[in-house]
Amino acid sequence: MSKSKPLAIVAGVAVAAALLGVVSYTATKPASPGASGSSAVAEVSADPSAGVYAELEAYARRDASDKLAAGRADAPVVLIEYADFKCGYCGKFARDTEPVLMKKYVENGTLRIEWRNFPIFGEESEAVARASWAAGQQGRFWQFHKAAYAEGAKEKGFAKDRLAALAEEAGVPDAARFAKDTDGAAAREAVRTDQEQGYSLGATSTPSFLVNGRPIAGAQPLETFTEAIEAAAKAAAAKEKGKGESPEAGHGTAKPGAGR
Known part of the structure; x- marks a missing residue:
């Protein structure tokens, strides 16, 4: 992301801020069985354009060299996750929901997941965020992510020795480089950039979360994410189809060479 946003997306950002900003910490609690409904931010409509703010799609970096992302850079749907390794509900999402999304949508090229470090619980949150970035520089971000979100991991804390142990568990090959990168200026800048985007x-x-410009707050049920992803994929396919249709014909005739 650049340091300043184009003025054209300010209105969309303001809308999303209004949506996400009113969600309290309790909104991160997954909906209980039989609940009448979750936060309006997380509600998904059958209309693929409902609750979508096209300006916010610009938050997706789609950088093929991004080591804190999974999936094709040109995937039709991008899910951006703002999370903290000390957050219990983030851990629940990482253990219960994210693996399903990876298997169902990332592996077939529909979805890209882009991680944003959003540490909000103090110094240890900041430290483990930097450590995750450092692990990513050696191609082991998602392995570190899994280790740091394992059941009971956050209860052990994220002191320096624990970060080293997590890196070893994640298979980070160069421990000395990991330690240096964790405390380095580049890691601090990367985390700060992610934080600023979230704020x-x-x-x-x-x-x-953002799913192609649709805000979702909290570790919502799996169905909330699958519906949002499928709606976004449907909208992306319709948009792509529209690019390949002749505006003159008016009956779906494709232009020569149009489309993928």
């Missing part, structure tokens, strides 16, 4: 959205709790 610019008005996110005040973790986890918070």
Whole structure:
């Protein structure tokens, strides 16, 4: 992301800030069985354009060299996750929901997941965020992510020795480089950039998400994410189809060479 946003997306960001900003920490609690409904931010409509703010799609970096992302850079759907390794509900999402999304949508090229470090619980949150970035520089971000979100991991804390142990568990090959990178200026800048992006959205709790410009707050049920992803994929396919249709014909005739 650049340091300043184009003025054209300010209105969309303000809307998202209004949506995400009103969500309290309790909104990160998954909906209980039989609940009448979750936060309006997380509600998904059958209409693929409902609750979508096209300006916010610009938050997706789609950088093929991004080591804190999974999936094709040109995937039709991008889920951006703002999370803290000390957040219990982030851990629940990481253990219960994210692996399903990886298997169902990332592996077939539909979905890209882009991680944003959004540490909000103090110094240890900041330290483990930097450590995750450092692990990513050696190609082991998602392995570190899994280890740091394992059941009971956050209860052990994220002191320096624990970060080293997590890196070893994640298979980070160069421990000395990992330690240096964790405490380095590049890691601090990367985490700060992610934080600023989250705060610019008005996110005040973790986890918070964007799915092709649709805000979702909290570790919502799996169905919330699958419906949002499928709606976004449907909208992306319709948009792509529209690019390949002749405006003159008016009956779906494709232009020569149009489309993928």
